[in-house]
Amino acid sequence: MALQRKTWNTVLISLGLVLVILSLVWLYAIFPPLAKLPADHHKVINFEGTYEVMNPETQSLDEIPVNVVREQQATEVQDNVLIINQTVTTAHALAGMELPQFGLAEVLGVDRSTRQYVAG
Structure with a gap:
């Protein structure tokens, strides 16, 4: 035992x-x-919803149905910082025409390990 x-x-x-x-x-x-975030990071995110925009003639908010596409594409890595080109495109959901006043194009720096944004 x-x-x-x-x-x-x-x-x-x-x-x-x-x-x-x-x-x-x-x-x-x-x-x-x-x-770590991969060096070949590519992500496309689609949103559907409404924007509320001030109508200067009626002094009230008008709702615009929109489709928003956010695309992130990594371009390079510098000292463990992933450089990402981000493009946000907004289109009218019913008419299908692009709304450039709500669009955005920017370059982001993200630490690959901590996933925090890096300034500069």
């Missing part, structure tokens, strides 16, 4: 050590590269 208990203790301790070693390998060797 004592021999079986000693064998089980040895097996459980060995299994625990193996799990600790595997978790350390995962934490410090495998996970960090996986957690």
Whole structure:
């Protein structure tokens, strides 16, 4: 009986050590590269909704149904900062015509590890 208990203790301790070693390998060797934003980041996001715009003639808000497309395309990596070109295009949902006054084109810098925006 004592021999079986000693064998089980040895097996459980060995299994625990193996799990600790595997978790350390995962934490410090495998996970960090996986957690970074990829250098070939490309994302397209579509929104549907309404914008409220002031009508100067009636002095009231008019609702405009819109479709918004946000596209992000990574262009390069500089010192672990991912440079992303972001374009936001807005179109009238019913007429289909583009509304350039609501569009946007900008360049973003994002830290690949922390995913925080970087100024500059």
